[in-house]
Amino acid sequence: MTDKFISIEGIARRYPGAGGGETTIFEDLWLSMKRGEFGCVIGHSGCGKTTVLNILAGLDQPSEGAVIVDGQAIEGTSLDRAVIFQSHALLPWRTVLGNVAYAVTSKWRNWDRARVKAHAQKFIDLVGLTGSEHKRPSELSGGMKQRVGIARALSITPKIMLMDEPFSALDALTRGTLQDEVRRICLETGQTAFMITHDVDEAIYLADKIFLMTNGPGAVLAEIVENPLPKDRGRIDLHRHPLYYAVRNHIVDFLVSRSKTFAATVTDHDPRNVPVVRPGKPELVVAAEAEDSIEASWPSVARPSTSA
Amino acid sequence: MTSSLRFRAAVVSIVLLAAFLGIWHLATRSTGAVGNMSPEYAKLMGLTATQGKSAMPGPLDVGAKLWEHLRQPFYDNGPNDKGLGIQLGYSIARVGFGYLLAVIVAIPLGFLIGMSPLISRALDPFIQVLKPISPLAWMPLALYTIKDSSISAIFVIFICSVWPMLLNTAFGVAAVRKEWINVARTLEVGTVRRAFTVILPAAAPTILTGMRISIGIAWLVIVAAEMLVGGTGIGYFVWNEWNNLSITNVIIAILMIGIVGMLLDQILARFTRMVTFPE
Numbered sequence: 001m002t003d004k005f006i007s008i009e010g011i012a013r014r015y016p017g018a019g020g021g022e023t024t025i026f027e028d029l030w031l032s033m034k035r036g037e038f039g040c041v042i043g044h045s046g047c048g049k050t051t052v053l054n055i056l057a058g059l060d061q062p063s064e065g066a067v068i069v070d071g072q073a074i075e076g077t078s079l080d081r082a083v084i085f086q087s088h089a090l091l092p093w094r095t096v097l098g099n100v101a102y103a104v105t106s107k108w109r110n111w112d113r114a115r116v117k118a119h120a121q122k123f124i125d126l127v128g129l130t131g132s133e134h135k136r137p138s139e140l141s142g143g144m145k146q147r148v149g150i151a152r153a154l155s156i157t158p159k160i161m162l163m164d165e166p167f168s169a170l171d172a173l174t175r176g177t178l179q180d181e182v183r184r185i186c187l188e189t190g191q192t193a194f195m196i197t198h199d200v201d202e203a204i205y206l207a208d209k210i211f212l213m214t215n216g217p218g219a220v221l222a223e224i225v226e227n228p229l230p231k232d233r234g235r236i237d238l239h240r241h242p243l244y245y246a247v248r249n250h251i252v253d254f255l256v257s258r259s260k261t262f263a264a265t266v267t268d269h270d271p272r273n274v275p276v277v278r279p280g281k282p283e284l285v286v287a288a289e290a291e292d293s294i295e296a297s298w299p300s301v302a303r304p305s306t307s308a
Numbered sequence: 309m310t311s312s313l314r315f316r317a318a319v320v321s322i323v324l325l326a327a328f329l330g331i332w333h334l335a336t337r338s339t340g341a342v343g344n345m346s347p348e349y350a351k352l353m354g355l356t357a358t359q360g361k362s363a364m365p366g367p368l369d370v371g372a373k374l375w376e377h378l379r380q381p382f383y384d385n386g387p388n389d390k391g392l393g394i395q396l397g398y399s400i401a402r403v404g405f406g407y408l409l410a411v412i413v414a415i416p417l418g419f420l421i422g423m424s425p426l427i428s429r430a431l432d433p434f435i436q437v438l439k440p441i442s443p444l445a446w447m448p449l450a451l452y453t454i455k456d457s458s459i460s461a462i463f464v465i466f467i468c469s470v471w472p473m474l475l476n477t478a479f480g481v482a483a484v485r486k487e488w489i490n491v492a493r494t495l496e497v498g499t500v501r502r503a504f505t506v507i508l509p510a511a512a513p514t515i516l517t518g519m520r521i522s523i524g525i526a527w528l529v530i531v532a533a534e535m536l537v538g539g540t541g542i543g544y545f546v547w548n549e550w551n552n553l554s555i556t557n558v559i560i561a562i563l564m565i566g567i568v569g570m571l572l573d574q575i576l577a578r579f580t581r582m583v584t585f586p587e
């Protein structure tokens with residue numbers, strides 16, 4: 001019980017549907033994470049990933065259930081949970097420094113200017129934006145904007161980082177660099193992180209646990225994949241690790257076929273005790289290898305971006 | 309390229325102005341003495357009849373008169389003879405007061421309407437009915453209740469400039485991007501600080517656009533209002549000079565109204581540019 005730093009307990013989200021009824025995006029969703037863990041959610045578009053993240057952030061309320069963080073049910077947003085938005089969400093009338101300083105002054109209201117500036121500068125340096133402090137967001141490239149978003153989130157030294165497809169709009173090279181930075185920062189500071197992604201390689205590189213969601217509406221958390229790769233994995237030689245293809249094929253296989261058929265084929269699914277899978281057990285490696293052909297016919301899902 | 313375009317545009321403007329002045333001059337110049345006429349009759353009819361001169365002053369007459377006004381803009385020879393500068397000053401002061409009052413009312417109220425769907429819906433019917441009323445229609449009511457013509461004019465300016473500001477503020481505030489609000493929410497920024505640090509800067513360009521529309525309308529309305537209430541102001545000046553049959557002064561007043569209106573608009577345009585942010 002004590003090792004659950006984040007615990008999502010039976011949450012549901014419903015929207016008023018057409019004709020007076022209700023559409024259930026998901027219900028009875030249970031999920032937990034340990035302190036310092038990095039979790040990635042993967043699932044098809046529209047299954048409710050952003051909704052889960054917004055509920056975790058406190059930006060949205062569940063129709064049922066509760067979210068417990070550090071032993072307390074959350075009520076609304078908190079400075080302990082920083083969000084990195086998919087669309088970076090920088091305030092365009094403020095400079096880079098101004099955007100980070102805004103977060104810093106929000107957390108430490110009585111700090112004087114010099115102290116706020118020094119603190120903000122530290123995080124701007126951390127994400128490699130030294131020299132661009134006085135630029136406005138409109139003068140930055142997409143990757144630089146995303147870095148400001150990361151600096152802003154980190155500057156309030158949150159307990160949890162929530163990231164909604166933070167790198168999906170970036171080119172492969174920038175994405176790789178930022179992935180390295182996020183991983184380094186998370187390992188160094190022992191951050192607990194929760195991230196949504198569509199990129200299987202990104203999930204394998206960053207995550208300790210990968211949450212697989214089935215298609216909506218009525219999406220369920222089907223499976224938790226524990227990453228069998230060692231903690232000191234590198235992004236460049238990720239694909240050389242003997243277990244890499246086992247994990248990757250397992251996830252791709254889920255996305256390609258099982259995410260659709262899950263509800264129909266698995267009848268004894270217990271949402272409170274979602275099966276934890278560690279691909280790399282011999283039988284799973286074999287099973288995955290047999291499905292190489294599926295991966296080849298789905299190049300968009302099996303993005304070979306890290307094999308460069 | 310752009311500088312040469314600007315240069316060419318300036319040349320065309322000057323040519324157009326010269327052509328306009330030229331045609332005006334030709335159309336209004338004297339055509340020489342008109343036949344024989346008894347001297348008494350000629351004296352009675354003035355130059356219009358005797359010299360074939362048009363009743364419409366030419367550009368040279370207007371220019372000379374304008375020069376006279378510009379040399380002495382602030383003279384004051386009693387209620388019906390004041391310098392142009394004084395008259396314009398009265399009008400600008402009335403617009404300024406009424407407009408300022410409108411800003412004080414419209415911007416906070418617009419914020420409320422933009423932030424609260426309840427208030428927005430509750431006030432909507434009132435706004436819908438009050439907005440299309442011609443500001444001058446309020447004049448009798450204002451004169452009756454306020455009993456002061458000058459303050460009534462200020463009230464009319466207030467009522468005509470309040471709507472564009474109110475609606476633009478409400479719209480700008482309601483249309484602030486959700487993600488910026490969410491940033492403030494995740495940083496636990498309180499309502500008041502959020503209003504000043506996120507909503508105000510985000511909505512400022514829209515609010516300033518409303519203010520710019522308002523100042524234009526206020527300047528249009530003040531002339532009509534002063535024609536009604538009389539006493540002082542550029543609108544009254546136009547009407548008074550019309551009664552004096554001094555078309556030259558009427559033309560000069562029209563020119564001045566245009567120039568002041570342009571300046572007011574330029575000032576607001578500059579403020580708008582200052583708060584606009586590139587995305």
Ligand SMILES: Nc1ncnc2c1ncn2[C@@H]1O[C@H](COP(=O)(O)OP(=O)(O)OP(=O)(O)O)[C@@H](O)[C@H]1O
Pocket residue numbers: 015016025043044045046047048049050051052216
């Ligand atoms: N305000 C709303 N009203 C009704 N339905 C909504 C609303 N917001 C979201 N939904 C529905 O909720 C579902 C989940 O949306 P969500 O944004 O969480 O998807 P997602 O998994 O993040 O998708 P993507 O990968 O495309 O970002 C969608 O089917 C969407 O249609």
Ligand SMILES: [Mg+2]
Pocket residue numbers: 049050051164
């Ligand atoms: Mg999403």
